[in-house]
Amino acid sequence: MSNIKFFSEEQIPLEMHKVRIVQKLELPTVERRFEAITEAGNNTFLLKNRDIFLDMLTDSGVNAMSDRQQAAMLIADDSYAGSETFIRLESKLREIFGMKFFLPTHQGRACENIISQVLVKPGSIVPMNYHFTTTKSHINLNGGRVEEIINDTGLEIKSNNPFKGNMDIDKLENLIKKHGSDKIAFVRMEAGTNLIGGQPFSLENLSEVRKICDKYGILLVLDASLLSDNLYFIKTREEKFKSMSIREITRKLASLCDVIYFSGRKLGCARGGGICTKNEDVFIKMRELVPLYEGFLTYGGMSVREMEALTIGLEETMDENIINQGPQFISFMVNELDKKGVPVVTPAGGLGCHINAMEFVDHIPQQEYPAGALAVALYIASGVRGMERGTLSEQRNPDGSEVFSNMELLRLAMPRRVFTLSQVKYAVDRILWLYENRKLIEGLKFIDEPKILRFFFGRLEPVSNWQENLVKKFKEDFGDSL
Ligand SMILES: *Cc1c(COP(=O)(O)O)cnc(C)c1O
Secondary structure (H helix, E strand, O other): OOOOOOOOOOOOOOOOOOOOOOOOOOOOOHHHHHHHHHHOOOOHHHOOHHHOOEEOOOOOOOOOOOHHHHHHHHOOOOOOOOOHHHHHHHHHHHHHHOOOEEEEEOOHHHHHHHHHHHHOOOOOEEEEOOOOHHHHHHHHHOOOEEEEOEOHHHHOOOOOOOOOOOEOHHHHHHHHHHHOHHHEOOEEEEOOEHHHOOEOOOHHHHHHHHHHHHHHOOOEEEEOOOHHHHHHHHHHHOHHHOOOOHHHHHHHHHHOOOEEEEEOOOOOOOOOEEEEEOOHHHHHHHHHHHHHHOOOOOOOOOOHHHHHHHHHHHHHOOOHHHHOHHHHHHHHHHHHHHHOOOOEOOOOOOOEEEEEHHHHOOOOOHHHOHHHHHHHHHHHHHOEEOEEEOHHHOOOOOOOOOOOOOOOEEEEEOOOOOOOHHHHHHHHHHHHHHHHOHHHOOOEEEEEOOOOOHHHHOEEEEOOOHHHHHHHHHHHHHOOOO
């Protein structure tokens, strides 16, 4: 996606790829959508693909692969140990991150399991810019706790800060001084902070975090799952690094970290994951756990086909004209909604468009899961599947009370190169309709609530018959249209 000017002066992102394999979509009727979400316990995770028009649940494992990725899968070298495929992947990671050691895993959270088991002890603290669901669970499981030290604008819905994912350096140092560096298992920076709108950190900020880590002798761990968006934002928003190539920015960024782990379902548009490090001591400890949880050291739970696709995908991440598609489509969607007054997280980040449910449905109290209710309402109105990122995604306190999330977001992920601009416009159109009719939306309550990661398979019901009313209004306004 290049900066191509239109004669008409319309500002739209122009795809720099062509589509050669397509998949047919169905848009079920509004009655069927209501039925389907009821069957799914009002949890968008439990919907079936056949009932979904645009799947904006996640960018995980659903990004479009390139022709070169598909082609590479054919030359995969299958063997339990020592395959050429693994060597190619390992060499590519060494090349782009400049780190000596690599351990393969089956996906991102598996890296978190291994890292937490090795580095987190009962009573440990892990400071981070912001947590991710699985990260926090693994740290807690090993007896540690998370401290979020995001900068003050990080949790503001509307901001002009281009780097809302930055860590607050003073708070980091104060935290270390307060608890003592021995208590700190490691400092974790998350590229493209997932839960607060895909917001990036700056390279400058990472350098400052590194300085504090050096001063107190603490390891710096990077969660690079959403690195590609973050790289694009460093390149386009951070004046100091504008002249550097994506490859150079990646090298510089990696040189500041001790450990880098990632989900290959996102980074590299494939599957799998892995941990890179330059610290031999940590590497040896982590290595023991790979055969136990993942598989032998030269596949770690990945198929050779996945590894080949990942290798090419990582190389393609170094191409600005490839990694800019996601952020530019997201920016288009965010700006269209923002112009019309729909509350969205700004500036546009990576990963997806994030609607602020706290404001969109400000009449729904947090204990009735406003973002979850909005996700359900949008599905009924459009067949678009989004994901709740708010209180529902939190875990209750040990005493059973709710942990109210800082933000109540409906995330509409933008899988890379999957949707066309007219499909994005359709989603925008239905969101605008829903915004007009927002007073019809009411809350949800649990009827079946799992203790851990409840958002994945918990079941809920509406607090009233508001969904019937929404369907009725839809039919009034759209008639026979789906
Ligand atoms: C998705 C994600 C993970 C977990 O990766 P999986 O491959 O889904 O297990 C970890 N961290 C971040 C920031 C993520 O976005």
